Amino acid sequence: MTARPPVSGSLRNRLVLTLIGGAAVLTVLLFFTVRNYATQIAQQGQDNILGASAAAILDSASIRDGQIDVDIPYSAFSMLATPSDDCVFYAIYQDDVFLSGYKALVPERGASDRGGVYKTATFEGMEVRLVTVSRTLIGAEQRRQLHVVLAQTQDALSETLDQISRNAALLGVGFFSLAVLLSVWATSTTIGPLKRLADSVTRRGPQDLSPFAKPVPSEMVPLVSSLNSLMGRLDQSLGQSEDFIAEAAHRVRTPLATVRSYAEATLQRVDREENRNAVRSMIRAIDESSRAASQLLDHAMITFRADHLDRQTIDLGELVGELVTRLTPLAEMKDLELNLRAEKGVVCSGDPILIQNAVRNLIDNALKYSPSESSVDIVIAAEPRPHVCISDQGPGFPPDEVGKLAARFARGRNAEGTIGSGLGLTIAEDVATAHGGELTLSNLAGGGACVTLSF
Amino acid sequence: MRNFVLLILALLPLTGLAQPWEDQRVFNPSGTEGPVRILSSTDTTIFAPVLDQFLSRNPTVVIEYLVTGTADIDRRFRADPRAFDVVISSAMDLQLKLANDGLAWQLRNVSHPDWAQWRQSLFAFTSEPATIVINRQAFAGHPIPKSRQDLIQALRARPETFQGRVGTYDVRQSGLGYLFATQDARASETYWRLMEVMGSLDMRLYCCSGDMIDDLADGTIAVAYNVLGSYAEARVEDKDTIEIILPSDFPTTMMRTALVSANAPQPDLATSFVRHLITHRPQAGEDDFMLPALTPHDNGHDRAVIPLEPALLTFLDALKRRKFLAEWEDAVIQP
Ligand SMILES: Nc1ncnc2c1ncn2[C@@H]1O[C@H](COP(=O)(O)OP(=O)(O)OP(=O)(O)O)[C@@H](O)[C@H]1O
Ligand SMILES: [Mg+2]
Numbered sequence: 133m134t135a136r137p138p139v140s141g142s143l144r145n146r147l148v149l150t151l152i153g154g155a156a157v158l159t160v161l162l163f164f165t166v167r168n169y170a171t172q173i174a175q176q177g178q179d180n181i182l183g184a185s186a187a188a189i190l191d192s193a194s195i196r197d198g199q200i201d202v203d204i205p206y207s208a209f210s211m212l213a214t215p216s217d218d219c220v221f222y223a224i225y226q227d228d229v230f231l232s233g234y235k236a237l238v239p240e241r242g243a244s245d246r247g248g249v250y251k252t253a254t255f256e257g258m259e260v261r262l263v264t265v266s267r268t269l270i271g272a273e274q275r276r277q278l279h280v281v282l283a284q285t286q287d288a289l290s291e292t293l294d295q296i297s298r299n300a301a302l303l304g305v306g307f308f309s310l311a312v313l314l315s316v317w318a319t320s321t322t323i324g325p326l327k328r329l330a331d332s333v334t335r336r337g338p339q340d341l342s343p344f345a346k347p348v349p350s351e352m353v354p355l356v357s358s359l360n361s362l363m364g365r366l367d368q369s370l371g372q373s374e375d376f377i378a379e380a381a382h383r384v385r386t387p388l389a390t391v392r393s394y395a396e397a398t399l400q401r402v403d404r405e406e407n408r409n410a411v412r413s414m415i416r417a418i419d420e421s422s423r424a425a426s427q428l429l430d431h432a433m434i435t436f437r438a439d440h441l442d443r444q445t446i447d448l449g450e451l452v453g454e455l456v457t458r459l460t461p462l463a464e465m466k467d468l469e470l471n472l473r474a475e476k477g478v479v480c481s482g483d484p485i486l487i488q489n490a491v492r493n494l495i496d497n498a499l500k501y502s503p504s505e506s507s508v509d510i511v512i513a514a515e516p517r518p519h520v521c522i523s524d525q526g527p528g529f530p531p532d533e534v535g536k537l538a539a540r541f542a543r544g545r546n547a548e549g550t551i552g553s554g555l556g557l558t559i560a561e562d563v564a565t566a567h568g569g570e571l572t573l574s575n576l577a578g579g580g581a582c583v584t585l586s587f
Numbered sequence: 588m589r590n591f592v593l594l595i596l597a598l599l600p601l602t603g604l605a606q607p608w609e610d611q612r613v614f615n616p617s618g619t620e621g622p623v624r625i626l627s628s629t630d631t632t633i634f635a636p637v638l639d640q641f642l643s644r645n646p647t648v649v650i651e652y653l654v655t656g657t658a659d660i661d662r663r664f665r666a667d668p669r670a671f672d673v674v675i676s677s678a679m680d681l682q683l684k685l686a687n688d689g690l691a692w693q694l695r696n697v698s699h700p701d702w703a704q705w706r707q708s709l710f711a712f713t714s715e716p717a718t719i720v721i722n723r724q725a726f727a728g729h730p731i732p733k734s735r736q737d738l739i740q741a742l743r744a745r746p747e748t749f750q751g752r753v754g755t756y757d758v759r760q761s762g763l764g765y766l767f768a769t770q771d772a773r774a775s776e777t778y779w780r781l782m783e784v785m786g787s788l789d790m791r792l793y794c795c796s797g798d799m800i801d802d803l804a805d806g807t808i809a810v811a812y813n814v815l816g817s818y819a820e821a822r823v824e825d826k827d828t829i830e831i832i833l834p835s836d837f838p839t840t841m842m843r844t845a846l847v848s849a850n851a852p853q854p855d856l857a858t859s860f861v862r863h864l865i866t867h868r869p870q871a872g873e874d875d876f877m878l879p880a881l882t883p884h885d886n887g888h889d890r891a892v893i894p895l896e897p898a899l900l901t902f903l904d905a906l907k908r909r910k911f912l913a914e915w916e917d918a919v920i921q922p
Binding site: 201202203204205206207208209210212213215216217218219220221224231232233256257258 | 900
């Protein structure tokens, strides 16, 4: 019906993608934060045990008879047992002299009585966590610095870390899926009011230009209020133009009617033949103008209504029947007979005012262009589409002009001497087109015009 | 000439300088695979059924079974880890240190209870309590001691009977003896008092369990302390001459362990042998293998075994060992 406006992206997609992208970034961040934190804690745990064990060894040292004596407590290594059976290495140095343990293990510089030095290193091809602690021993006449280096492989730690990583990954996946669900849900609830507004605009009848009253989210208030003000203005200007058309018709026809009645009266009083002829021409011109005015206004009205088609379900038979009843007196004046043959219950959807106007123009033509004492047949049928067919017994359309007669202001050769504006068929065709149907002109084999208006 | 010198040098460790083996046997010499060189502290006769069973399933494999003392095993293996495929020893601490030092191969996919293996590289396959073994004759007419405390009293009561007739490991030479001694000392002060009493009786010290059990069987000694009961039972033919006592005060139970050398020349055969060893359950009627199998550890009623954990390294520390041996000598060797 209306052209699709150019599309640039989709709010829903943009929102969903932004939210999911955000969730993905957050998930990755969460994963690494949790893992880092847990790694630190786990490493801290191992360091604490290593430190305690090294301190226990250091504590067992004493100077006896001027000799350093280190009596490693059983618990020192016992506390280093791990589920992964990590290897343990140690070395004891007095000043810089190796006393016992693993000679390849060298103490780190910087350990003092106040604290140990921790380090991750490789020992014998294995990654180990290493602590160096030291203590000053004061003997009878000397002070000795004792260093204990203690190292442990990190199998249990890395197993713990693997587990933590797995759990963190699970947590991340859970968080992410939840976030995806949430963002889809959030998006559809956010987009919802917009979609509902669009639906309610689409659902409205063509005449419904009332403002939207349902509450909308505050962000949509500017849109809805400008929509409302647009519709208000539209409603106003539509009303104005309808009024204007009616007003114009009235303003033109009333003075013309007055002029005509004066002319008629004058005709009664004038005796001279040439004067009478002049007045007759005047009356004729007035009729032409009056006809043209009313057809123009009808045409304008039809153009206007066709833009805002007010579809209703119509019983064609009833509608046309009513019209025929109204036109019968006019036909009798010309000694013409109107025969209506309508199938029962031929229904179509359309604007009754427009359809009536079209059919009236067609019957009008039949009355106008066929000789008196003939009959006009009006047939209504449902197959193949609902249609009204009007045929007369007149001369029919001039065959060479048939194609052009529906054009605006087009009149046929046979219309000379008949009052008309050339808009009747135009109106009928416009109405047919507005309803998605068509108007067909043809001549009957036995003479006479046949016009079919189908929907 | 130079080649000749090199050859001599290469052969030296195999011949001249090396001590002779306690026992050295080749099983299935006609086989085509191997040989798998097993360094073990367990007597060949006791271990042969396991080897035979393995060979009956793997008939192409040649096994060279080399027996020596626990301390010697450690020395020899450390000196040349490439020369041996499997190390089996009762000295849990020395074995654990081998594994700790990266000399043992980590076996994948071996399902063995956690408490009976360490680092997937050291696998326990027996649990054997240290016992007091006595010669019944020496206790004829006297109550049989049930605990270390009882033994101290019995020894004190009849010093003339036991003078020179008590024995235990020389912990300076025997790895297993040192393990038992240190674990005993850790458990209770009683150990030191027993050592003092035994020392005062001019105790005999043995490098290896075999000699000690033989002396006990023929009556040379009346009491052997910290001997593996199962081992004694397996070795002594006339079971009535001896009695094996599980001391009721506190248990010291050792697990015999096996490992595959990280530098094994036959790693695949060695691995399948160790797998066989730890999954081997004596079939009904097949009680040839006389070492007691592992007992379910987790029910609290069983005698606790020495746990396989890094704490075993403690008494292997040079300073600690020096100190312990000094104390031990003080107690045992009396002027
Ligand atoms: N029933 C008919 N028989 C013969 N000719 C017809 C018939 N109906 C229409 N025509 C021809 O078609 C022309 C166009 O008809 P149309 O109804 O559009 O104009 P009109 O009748 O001349 O003027 P008006 O606007 O007043 O109806 C007519 O001038 C006439 O020549
Ligand atoms: Mg007409």
